[in-house]
Amino acid sequence: MKQGTRQDGDTRGTRQARSDRSREQILGAALDLAVVHGYQGTTMAAVSTASGLPIGSVYWHFKNKEQLFVALLEHCYEVWKEVHSGPEGLRRKLSRGIAGLSGADPEQYTKEEALLKAAAVWALSRQLGGLAEDSEVRAAYLRMRAEMFRADVRRITESLPADVTRRFPEVATKLTVMSLALTDGFYVHANSEVHLDLDFGEYADLAAQALEGLVAGFARRAAEEEQQR
Amino acid sequence: MKQGTRQDGDTRGTRQARSDRSREQILGAALDLAVVHGYQGTTMAAVSTASGLPIGSVYWHFKNKEQLFVALLEHCYEVWKEVHSGPEGLRRKLSRGIAGLSGADPEQYTKEEALLKAAAVWALSRQLGGLAEDSEVRAAYLRMRAEMFRADVRRITESLPADVTRRFPEVATKLTVMSLALTDGFYVHANSEVHLDLDFGEYADLAAQALEGLVAGFARRAAEEEQQR
DNA sequence: GTCTATACAGAGATAGAC
């Protein structure tokens, strides 16, 4: 969709639109590449080629590689917030996070969400192969991760029985940590265990069973204490 | 095991010993660096400096960076096999894998084991920031991971009630996958969630509870079916 | 076997014409 230059009239809006489109093209190309190749594996040259724009344009829109990735993460986080705006219990969360890994349903598991999962791995602090300890990308990601975590805790809290959350206020946090660990763990598994291909739907169910078992345990204890009074 | 030629004196054993020591120094330096900096983050120059040997010596002992890391993984795998030779149930496995992450007890969680965990992340196939798809290091790691997985399944099987494994033979595999996912997930968590520092001992216990709950569920079903006959 | 110097490639980033 390129566009001829014009010298007079209403070029302002057009130029602005062209610039915006270029920016989006660059971000889109970066997203595609980063999901596949990671942070270090995504070169600015490759972004330039994939976007169809020369390297100079990439650096015109983004100060450097770090800023490009910060912008990319922000874009992905915006998408995440839209997608995860509704209520979401443990089972649904695990289903999305684990079963979605098969990549069967792109509606359920967007490229943007895949990138955020991948970023979790880049951010491994003792793993500078990804992001440097003091990287702005890392800082941006950790901020987002913290926010996503809090949002998850809120939604998990809402999905739990009232007596459980009353008696054990910390249980929602614990369950969120567990479900996050499980989805991250299966992400690693999904991408490294080439031979053994798992039925992720089945494991999502198993994981949900396991966590629901924990909830049931807490509920039982809450009920018992209630009786003793 | 290469060997210098010599014509006199008892330098033979000495030279051999020196060569072996150099090799070990290089591997040791690579281990220290790789655990912290990852595959790409560990440069041959850094290995050279840390080992105290010049870059030429590093390349004399190892053909290239890939072969160095293959050798390193093999070393770590040997250590793993020694450490994990005894029986190991679900709870113990999770305790080692999750509680060990705090790094409190180096006896329980060796540098070698930490490297194998880190390698799981490097091997992410869609994450070439770590290892290339066709990397020999990646192939070596996946082979080891498969072997470790099978060993885990054997030990988990031994730790389960006999009636459960008889009725549901696949349950040991499922539990092994779940525990692997949990340990990998907590590894990611441990290294990225800087603000929220978790009590990993507590979460190891919670994870064990969750999986034991699953076992109990299978046991109940096995018992019920037994009765109905 | 050990070491120094260096070749070579790839990646991030900039200059400056258009």
Add this chain to the structure above:
DNA sequence: GTCTATCTCTGTATAGAC
């Protein structure tokens, strides 16, 4: 705003003296 040419730095790997 867009593009080409190029600089610089870093990292892998090799050549060859000792």
